Amino acid sequence: MSQVGSVRKRKDASTPAKAKDALSTGVAAPLVAELQTPVQAKPGAEWDYRIALAIITVLAFVTRFWGISHPNEVVFDEVHFGKFASYYLERTYFFDVHPPFGKLLFALMGWFVGYDGHFHFENIGDSYISNKVPYVAFRAMPAFLGALTVPVVFTIMWESGYILPACILSACFVLFDNAHIGQTRLILLDATLVFAMACSLLCYIKFYKERHEPFGRKWWKWLLLTGFSLSCVISTKYVGLFAFVTIGSAVLIDLWALLDVNRRQGSLSLPEFGKHFTARVIGLIIFPFFFYLFWFQVHFAILYRSGPGDEFMSPEFQETLSDNAMTANAVTIDYYDTIQLRHKETLAYLHSHPDRYPLRYEDGRVSSQGQQVTGYPHADANNHWQIIPLTNDEILGHHVKNNDLVRLRHVVTNTMLLSHDVASPYYPTNQEFTTVPMEEAYTNRLNDTLFELRIEGGKAGQEFKSLAGQFKLVHHPSKVAMWTHTTPLPDWAYKQQEINGNKNIVQGSNVWFVDEIPSIPEDSPRLIKEERKPTSRPFILKWLELQRAMFVHNNALTSSHPYASQPYMWxxxxxxxxxxxxxxxxxxxYFIGNPIAWWITSSLLAVFAGIIGADQLSLRRGIDALDSRTRSRLYNSTGFFFLAWATHYLPFYLMGRQLFLHHYLPAHLASALVTGGLLEFVFNVEPSLDDPSFSKPGKKGTIEHKRHLPAREKLAGQSHLAAWAALGVTLTLIIGGWYFFLPLTYGYPGLSVAEVNARKWLGYDLHFAK
Structure with a gap:
């Protein structure tokens, strides 16, 4: 793809003047446009663009804010993002897979209206009125950003130099889209994401227009604003990385052109090129990264109290939170204590019972027929294990410490935990866990009962504690870590979880903790709680830990969902x-886009690809069907928008996590820009004859130029009329589709069975269809 397209300044109220484009070379790869310094607009010019922008902006606010108080109940994912805003206002730590910027905006809105965060948005359908929640203020924030997105789309087209019908068309595809409206009227993150993504495109186009005056004040301003917009995109959701790919691709093409020794405006020396490269690295990578870190710093500064997100973090992290139950209730563990072990991820207890493994599993493999060791979800006496020292030199009252070799005795059956070189029920590569009688454990199976206790992040000699002492239990002879997973065993194990030895010791899911010490007396001095003050931890360590947890849990969102959909459906x-x-x-x-508008934009994406393919094929055969200006705009400007669509859509095919229709909204916005660009291309709107780029037939002011003047002006007028007519027809269709599906977008009025069925165009799973 090529760089952002031609930049134009209007000279009259009807037709924009084009700046001079580079001549096409006819090669397969499109050129970056080399434009002349834009012509200064006459006073009072472009009033038609300004009037259209004002009308579209007003309509955007009306469509987003109309009836925003309905329904006065919790809707869909408001249960998540409304809850997070409340946690911010209560200063209570929570965990989410998305970065904090979008959620901080909701909290800021709540703070503005004096809300204290008492309501936690637990269930869809909970009443906002009875719980006294300022939900309209919360919804107003995304509605405001969603409304502003529409004029940003118009301005992108305007700054890229498109005719007025093209600008209006692209903006109206977003203005009258039911999906964009529905997503921006609720307490959801996508309005922030889409607005920031659109701003990044606009700011980069503005930056590119300043390329003839590099390192000037405006050049730096728009470069840094592009970086800031990109930081807001990725600080809202990690799919914002696609905006970096879009802008980054355009920057690489731009840098490649600057490196050309045969540039029409003069080649750059390597030191000068280095300055350009460094400036873009600073503005588009380093500057956004520091803003990205800043939002996390704000996140940590606000959330200083213990909360529901504690369990996702390490004990060291939790110790930085006030009122943390884990650190407050942690008890030092002594040898011969009876303890209950729980798996950190699945929360299953380490469990055993007298039943044996079957002689053969379903796949024909043979087991040891030893006593079953499983993971059990409920508290039970069979979850009790006594921690035994390696030798009898350890006496009562001696603390267990990091890296100690220990044994675990199953209290109820008086057997010792053991792992050996026998395949587990479900994992032929992992070792079976079982128990053996005490006499056997102290004779010929002594080594097989030894386990090393490795505290996560622990120091040498660190005391082992309940709750806070998260650890890995590593079998000493074979170096496998005790592990479990959620796939239930067959009926012979009562569908409990499998426990086995994982050869990948570093895997994060090998972590366990001691949930309780049943054997400790109530009057034990170990139970005396000392007042603990929160500890401090370097920001970078907290940030790295949270990044890892967010990445792991985001990738774990692979379970099925009744409304999940695949990218090819969007x-x-x-x-x-x-x-x-x-x-x-x-x-x-019901979250659905405007079907007519989406089908038009999707079809025209294929048309654009076909046009590019046909043009390249023609050039290969020596047929130059397009003039240089038209080809330059097709590749450089519309091609940039197509690049934005591709980079915001195609990567979803590589993802294994849950995907929903709202993931397509940024790509849909880009497709609206492509559609506007094709409107100008299809009707081949000619530039004004006063345009300095007009050069056929004859140079401006020549006899040849003047001889063809009437015919060219007449053709340009016809093209404009055809573009306006196409705009009128298209707007009629998309407004009709928008209005027809409004009851599903706004949630009122209620529809009869016949009216619901009339809207099931592609088998949409609507309610009340019977």
């Missing part, structure tokens, strides 16, 4: 998502 709007229903009034909010 451009053609095969299905949506049910957000909210109210049976008494037959009202529902």
């Amino acid at each position: 451009p053609f709007l095969f299905r949506g998502v049910s957000f909210w229903t109210h049976a008494d009034t037959r009202q529902q909010i």
